[in-house]
Amino acid sequence: MTVFLQSLINGIISGSYYAVLGIGLTVTWGVLKMINVAHGDFYMLGAYLFYTFSRIAGLPVVPSIIMGVLGVFLVGMLLQRGIIAHALGREAFGNSPFIITLAIGIMLENIAQIIWGENNRGVPYFNETVFEFGGLTMAAQRLIVAAIAFATLIAVMILIKKTRFGWAISATAQDRFSATLMGINTNRIYMVTFGLAVALAAVAGCILAPIYGINPWMGGSVQLKSFVVCIVGGLGSVGGSIVAGILLGIVESFSTQFFGSGWQNVIAYSLVLVMFWVRPEGIFGKKH
Amino acid sequence: MNRLVKFFDGSKNKMILSALFFLVLLLIPIVLRISGYENESYVEGVLILCMMWAAMTLSWDLLMGYMGIWSLAQQVFFGIAAYTSSMMNYYLGMSPWLGFLIAPIVAAVVGGLVAIPVLRLKAAPYIIIATMCLGEIVRLVFTNLVDFTRGELGFWQMEAFDDVFGINMNGADKIPYYYLIFIIFSAITLVCSLIAKSHNGLAMKAIRDSQEAAESLGVNSTEIKIKIFIISAYMAGFCGVFYAHYMKILTPTDMFSQSMMTEFIAMDVFGGIATTRGPVFGAFFLTIIMESLQGLDKYKLLIYAAILMITTLLLPNGVMNSSRTLKLSLLGRLTKHGRTESDIDAEAGNG
Numbered sequence: 001m002t003v004f005l006q007s008l009i010n011g012i013i014s015g016s017y018y019a020v021l022g023i024g025l026t027v028t029w030g031v032l033k034m035i036n037v038a039h040g041d042f043y044m045l046g047a048y049l050f051y052t053f054s055r056i057a058g059l060p061v062v063p064s065i066i067m068g069v070l071g072v073f074l075v076g077m078l079l080q081r082g083i084i085a086h087a088l089g090r091e092a093f094g095n096s097p098f099i100i101t102l103a104i105g106i107m108l109e110n111i112a113q114i115i116w117g118e119n120n121r122g123v124p125y126f127n128e129t130v131f132e133f134g135g136l137t138m139a140a141q142r143l144i145v146a147a148i149a150f151a152t153l154i155a156v157m158i159l160i161k162k163t164r165f166g167w168a169i170s171a172t173a174q175d176r177f178s179a180t181l182m183g184i185n186t187n188r189i190y191m192v193t194f195g196l197a198v199a200l201a202a203v204a205g206c207i208l209a210p211i212y213g214i215n216p217w218m219g220g221s222v223q224l225k226s227f228v229v230c231i232v233g234g235l236g237s238v239g240g241s242i243v244a245g246i247l248l249g250i251v252e253s254f255s256t257q258f259f260g261s262g263w264q265n266v267i268a269y270s271l272v273l274v275m276f277w278v279r280p281e282g283i284f285g286k287k288h
Numbered sequence: 289m290n291r292l293v294k295f296f297d298g299s300k301n302k303m304i305l306s307a308l309f310f311l312v313l314l315l316i317p318i319v320l321r322i323s324g325y326e327n328e329s330y331v332e333g334v335l336i337l338c339m340m341w342a343a344m345t346l347s348w349d350l351l352m353g354y355m356g357i358w359s360l361a362q363q364v365f366f367g368i369a370a371y372t373s374s375m376m377n378y379y380l381g382m383s384p385w386l387g388f389l390i391a392p393i394v395a396a397v398v399g400g401l402v403a404i405p406v407l408r409l410k411a412a413p414y415i416i417i418a419t420m421c422l423g424e425i426v427r428l429v430f431t432n433l434v435d436f437t438r439g440e441l442g443f444w445q446m447e448a449f450d451d452v453f454g455i456n457m458n459g460a461d462k463i464p465y466y467y468l469i470f471i472i473f474s475a476i477t478l479v480c481s482l483i484a485k486s487h488n489g490l491a492m493k494a495i496r497d498s499q500e501a502a503e504s505l506g507v508n509s510t511e512i513k514i515k516i517f518i519i520s521a522y523m524a525g526f527c528g529v530f531y532a533h534y535m536k537i538l539t540p541t542d543m544f545s546q547s548m549m550t551e552f553i554a555m556d557v558f559g560g561i562a563t564t565r566g567p568v569f570g571a572f573f574l575t576i577i578m579e580s581l582q583g584l585d586k587y588k589l590l591i592y593a594a595i596l597m598i599t600t601l602l603l604p605n606g607v608m609n610s611s612r613t614l615k616l617s618l619l620g621r622l623t624k625h626g627r628t629e630s631d632i633d634a635e636a637g638n639g
Contacts, residue, residue, distance in 0.1 A: 029413070035413040035416065035417070037416075083597060083601070086601055087600060087601065090604065096412075096600075098358075098412075098413075098416065099553065099557055099596060099600045100597060100600055100601075102550060102553065102596065103592075103593040103594075103596040103597040103600070104593070104597075106550065106589050106590075106592060106593040106596075107589075107590055107593035107594070107597075109589065110587070110588075110589040110590040110593065111590065113586070113589075114586055114587070114590075220545075220546070221424075224420060224421060224424055227417045227420070227421070228421070230417075231414075231417060235413070262428070262431070262432040263428075263432060265424070265428055266425050266428045266429060266432070269421040269422075269424050269425045269428075270421075270425060272417065272418065272421045273405050273418060273421060273422070273425075276405055276408060276409060276414065276418055277405065277408065280408065280409065280414065
């Protein structure tokens with residue numbers, strides 16, 4: 001029972017940041033109608049910026065996280081306006097935004113490699129305390145991760161559902177042309193949405209850096225897992241992504257428990273194939 | 289003769305150009321040997337890589353360029369064949385030549401299996417995600433089955449091909465390997481252009497442009513998709529076997545990770561999709577550029593990314609398909625945003 005509870009809690013905690021990552025991709029998909037294969041690399045960039053501000057510049061943790069996320073937000077907006085915007089809406093493979101984001105991913109990885117080197121970088125835990133109750137152990141760091149992740153999720157939900165800016169995003173996602181007629185500057189919406197989406201990846205990168213360490217290739221597996229979350233939750237559905245993220249976390253934590261640590265990703269990715277087979281539109285996606 | 293002309297994009301000039309290209313490739317080692325050029329084996333090594341990647345990119349272009357299935361799992365077929373051949377060699381002591389018989393068939397079977405989940409999906413992003421996950425699953429399985437595949441360690445120091453007809457294949461002299469890959473490359477080029485010009489090729493293009501319309505005209509899209517997946521995987525398998533016994537190093541990360549697929553994408557997109565000359569040009573150009581930038585190893589991927597981005601934004605149809613775009617922009621009539629290639633075609637009276 002303790003093992004079960006421990007796995008469940010671990011699952012929910014790692015699931016919470018899968019949800020944060022998945023939402024970023026889902027929003028990009030829903031609004032800009034493109035898939036972003038550089039999402040994992042923005043996650044990596046966020047972690048590196050956090051490392052730079054906190055370890056090299058010596059700032060305290062909270063300002064470094066904020067600076068790191070803001071930095072990625074700006075880089076994301078610049079890349080969207082400067083490069084991706086020109087390819088949006090193109091359908092053929094050779095000129096699609098997909099190729100552009102692929103190139104952006106390679107570029108970010110290489111830049112990180114040049115600036116910060118290929119070695120693993122570490123950031124100390126925000127808080128070293130370890131709680132124990134009833135046989136369950138829980139590092140304070142993991143609780144902080146979960147708390148920030150859930151706070152971010154709630155903030156995103158509020159932003160999308162309750163603010164004028166969120167309504168503008170939803171309107172643009174539904175129909176760009178009508179949104180333009182309503183006086184919404186859709187180009188700006190696209191730019192900010194993309195920035196927000198990659199900033200979410202950066203949030204996950206910052207809060208997870210102490211646990212997993214930082215290297216230029218850390219985005220690869222995160223990228224695919226964000227895709228898993230998107231597909232299982234239904235591409236374009238924010239609420240679905242949250243549920244799917246936590247579900248993925250729990251599935252992973254239990255499969256590590258039962259099959260050993262090499263196999264949890266195999267199971268996570270197989271989930272996507274099963275999902276495509278049974279319900280391609282995702283758990284919460286709309287049929288179309 | 290007319291049929292032959294048709295294989296090479298329908299023009300006599302292009303056919304002469306292709307023939308010339310293959311003739312030059314055929315003669316390069318002989319010329320180098322006779323002239324006694326000191327870096328002979330280096331040049332041959334680069335050309336071997338060029339031909340191998342060109343063959344791989346061509347096999348993938350059948351799926352992506354002609355049929356519009358954005359499958360990102362081509363490296364899986366390549367890797368599976370390489371692994372099959374080296375495992376047969378390592379565990380059963382079979383000759384690497386037998387790998388050419390068996391491994392591509394294994395790759396083709398895997399191709400058929402990959403086709404099944406992909407067939408159910410129509411939207412491009414779904415196919416991208418599904419095939420990316422498939423590739424990653426294969427990589428993890430090969431990493432985790434340590435007893436069987438030696439895990440992350442991979443296979444090292446595999447046997448070279450056995451000597452045949454008194455030709456020494458130990459790899460010290462690259463010429464036998466050069467001609468081996470030359471044969472594979474020309475065969476794959478021929479098969480790809482044959483398929484593209486055939487009845488099936490037209491059906492493939494119809495599926496790419498609109499699956500519903502193609503089906504309404506009596507194209508059996510399921511059958512063609514499975515067929516092309518199998519053929520494409522089979523061809524990739526030959527390259528895989530060659531790679532295994534030429535490079536002699538196999539690790540799951542090298543063979544199955546997305547970075548190799550990225551190279552194929554870059555080569556194909558750069559050269560021009562849905563043509564025979566595009567992937568060949570892209571593979572040769574990028575491989576040679578990358579080889580000559582060895583000193584800038586650190587920035588290699590950055591240059592790759594930049595090339596990919598610039599081609600996508602400025603020459604969306606690849607270099608080989610953009611002569612008209614280039615001509616127009618050189619004439620000062622820069623292609624404005626929003627105008628498609630077909631508009632330019634129409635303007636040039638060439639549509």
